[in-house]
Amino acid sequence: MKVATKEIQRVEAPPLIDRIGNTPLMPLKSPNPQVQILGKAEWFNPGGSVKDRAAKFIFESAIASGQLTRDKILLDATSGNTGIAYAMIGAALGYRVALVIPANVSDERKKIVRAYGAELILSDPLEGSDGAILVARDMARDAQKYFYADQYNNPANVDAHYRTTAPEIWAATRGTITHFVCGVGTSGTLMGAGKRLRELNREIKLIEVQPADELQIIEGLKHMESAIVPGIYRAELADKQIAIETEAAYREAHRVAREEGLFVGLSAGAAIAAARKIAQEIDAGIVVAILPDGGDRYLSTALWA
Numbered sequence: 001m002k003v004a005t006k007e008i009q010r011v012e013a014p015p016l017i018d019r020i021g022n023t024p025l026m027p028l029k030s031p032n033p034q035v036q037i038l039g040k041a042e043w044f045n046p047g048g049s050v051k052d053r054a055a056k057f058i059f060e061s062a063i064a065s066g067q068l069t070r071d072k073i074l075l076d077a078t079s080g081n082t083g084i085a086y087a088m089i090g091a092a093l094g095y096r097v098a099l100v101i102p103a104n105v106s107d108e109r110k111k112i113v114r115a116y117g118a119e120l121i122l123s124d125p126l127e128g129s130d131g132a133i134l135v136a137r138d139m140a141r142d143a144q145k146y147f148y149a150d151q152y153n154n155p156a157n158v159d160a161h162y163r164t165t166a167p168e169i170w171a172a173t174r175g176t177i178t179h180f181v182c183g184v185g186t187s188g189t190l191m192g193a194g195k196r197l198r199e200l201n202r203e204i205k206l207i208e209v210q211p212a213d214e215l216q217i218i219e220g221l222k223h224m225e226s227a228i229v230p231g232i233y234r235a236e237l238a239d240k241q242i243a244i245e246t247e248a249a250y251r252e253a254h255r256v257a258r259e260e261g262l263f264v265g266l267s268a269g270a271a272i273a274a275a276r277k278i279a280q281e282i283d284a285g286i287v288v289a290i291l292p293d294g295g296d297r298y299l300s301t302a303l304w305a
């Protein structure tokens, strides 16, 4: 039955991209009773990871500056989560998206990206995320066709965390956070949230988490010494770096699933391992670790084999 004349009273319902951010801080078990460990559960974002924040800011700034127009395709290299975020937001806002992803990225990531209708270009699995960057740079020379989002050098990536992640942590801890623990891939999360937290209280210690060496593969994280260093990365920002072995990241991801009911990804496992190290080193404090994504992104990988 059609009601032709009367306007309906619309229900107030914020659109998808307004649901990005405001993720919860989850309490985690601590090896030191005087230290509270909190994990920022980024899988609560609609695209399932921390990268929703960066992708949203990258889209919005490119549209606002006129660099991304309806006739262009947003192009970037990604190890998966940023790709999913771009593909989701592109679908929601009506922009085309093309992604260069290393061929060995987990199957579910590739399938999710395709489900959102994005175009996938697979790069050499042996060359990892750096190989994907080189392919994307090459494609981006067609500037008529593509807007190259370049998350590794795009200040909007940093700005997203400066303007959302850090203020959320500050508010949720009522300014009591003493240590911020964060892995680095593009480094957007650490550079943006770390900078803002420092401004709010310069006593806050920033702890950077990296894979122990180039052979320790932790999806989403970069071993800076052996990788193409992102333009947005500043090695001097963090007070301390903690190197995590893949094995330790696995162990923590398994442990928090079984002991704490939190199904997290591998880089979250690495962040939790680092947060526990810090908790054992300090007398007292409030340690906040970024947990970038959930365990279901890795169902087809060795993490849950």
Ligand code: PMP
Binding pocket: 049, 050, 051, 079, 080, 081, 082, 183, 184, 185, 186, 187, 188, 189, 190, 219, 220, 221, 265, 267, 268, 292, 293
């Ligand atoms: N963990 C995972 C699973 C990721 O996908 C990413 C993004 N590459 C990160 C950590 C690191 O985040 P950032 O790019 O902000 O350094």
